[in-house]
Amino acid sequence: MRRKEGEPVGGKDIIRNRALRIVVSAAVLLAAFYLLQRLFMPKYMSSVVEGAMIAEYYGEKKDHDVIFIGDCELYENISPLVLWEEYGINSYIRGSAQQLLWQSYYLAEETFTYETPKVLVFSVLAMKYDEPQKEAYNRMTLDGMRWSASKVASIKASMTKEERFVEYVFPLLRYHSRWSELTKEDFQYFWKRKKVTHNGYYMRVDSLPAKDVPKGRPLGDYEFGEQAWMYLEKLTDLCKKHGVKLVLVKAPSLYPYWYEEWDEQIKDYAKEHGLAYYNLLEAADEIGLDYQKDTYDGGLHLNLSGAEKLASYFGNILAKDCGLSSRRGEEALEQSWRKKRELYNGEALRQMDQQEKGSFTGK
């Protein structure tokens, strides 16, 4: 009840007013903190776009048949648009740069809280890492994740010795030093960011032939690490629990070198656990890959032409071996993919045009 003019201020009013003022002050403080944090966090829009990939998933309609989960060997090597166009498979790549196995596991766990795909495809190159590697890569995977128990666990599993959990909770504490390096981009994408992928696929149309790709040097120990095995086991169990078919793949990237000894371990694991494993490197000829034309960085990653060839080949595996039926004809999906196709083709043309003009920077 409002106090009438001239009526004395009561004790309750004073307490209420004080409480209100405290709340308002706290809200102002929090809002200022939030806005500064939003401003200082890297936007990953014009360069290092890999940092913006993980967050893009949340804007999707989560009704996918296949979720790809892993590092650049997935997000640069396979085109979900071709999977849709040729096989009617609705897929998404939850990829990020140097995604470590525990990060893949927690991303899968988080994904299953939104949707239950029929198939989860995992890139096994991540098995080579048994401990946290680099903060820059951690940030690109973890900062984009929405807060959840999975994110907390993923941060804890991923942090290098120099990192602190509180800096993930309040990224402003980590990024404050960017104040002197803020650019137009930081203001332009303050509220809303543009899409940098096509259902998680990072497109590159340029080409750099593979040449002098080094062979693997002898290793003292070819056994994958304990941590890596533990999380692969957890991923297998998680998929089993949710009734999702787990498919292991080694992408047809020529480098980093994929050792025969590593391949054997994955084969044995897949056999032991009744999982499908495809070493697509061995199937390069069958896929029709030409490493003089289908890679943009000398054999490390495929370009658009290579990614479309791989999708065309792998779609057949998903359809036949995993029993995925075509969803072409579902109006909502058709409509959604029509829009995606426009963006995809537009981006391909933009890059080709820039290449012709000699102004293509790769982004």
Next chain:
Amino acid sequence: MEKLSAKWINKRKVLLPENNQPGKEQKERKVEWKMKKNKIRRIVWSLYLLGVLVVAGCGGSSTEEVSEKDYESDDQKTKQDQENQSQAGYVFQIGEIEVAVDMDISLIEEKLGEPDSYFEQPSCAAQGTARIFTYSSFEIDTYPDGEKDLVGSIILKDDNVATAEGIDLSMTKEDILAVYGENGKEEGNSLEYEKDGMKLCFILEEDKIVSIEYRSKVF
């Protein structure tokens, strides 16, 4: 004094109604005014604290900054220190040229001459490019460190080259132990020695040396 008093009253009039009478109600107004002042003070303090919080950590960052731009970091400083004292650890010598891990490859690139083959491995998300220089009997791998490319590892591929202490690929574990001692770390098929932040690693197959590798401690 009278003038000052009038000024004081005028100032208050802005806050008090025209018909305000001094007395009990004026006290209430004073309380309200005080509370308003407190509120402003709290907001100012909050913003000040926020500023302090933001600025306070400016010098305390110890890990590599994560953004589109490369940042000078303590890591880099450590690597730089390692580079400066690199000659103190295990060093590979090819003719007159000394190659040590963590040294700037540009210092010796020209002297080494044209490699038999060269490979670049740009890292994902623009975190720099690793380079591999392959010569007939050895290979040098570099890793990016800001603007520089530092030597990450040197791999001896055949017995035309040897370590500075005289071990080559034609020898055995016994020879290694005789030269480097028993304090090496054995892991899987490797035997590793560490000196001044540099690693020298021998890969063995049934006690025969199949590879010799100088490694940076960064990895």
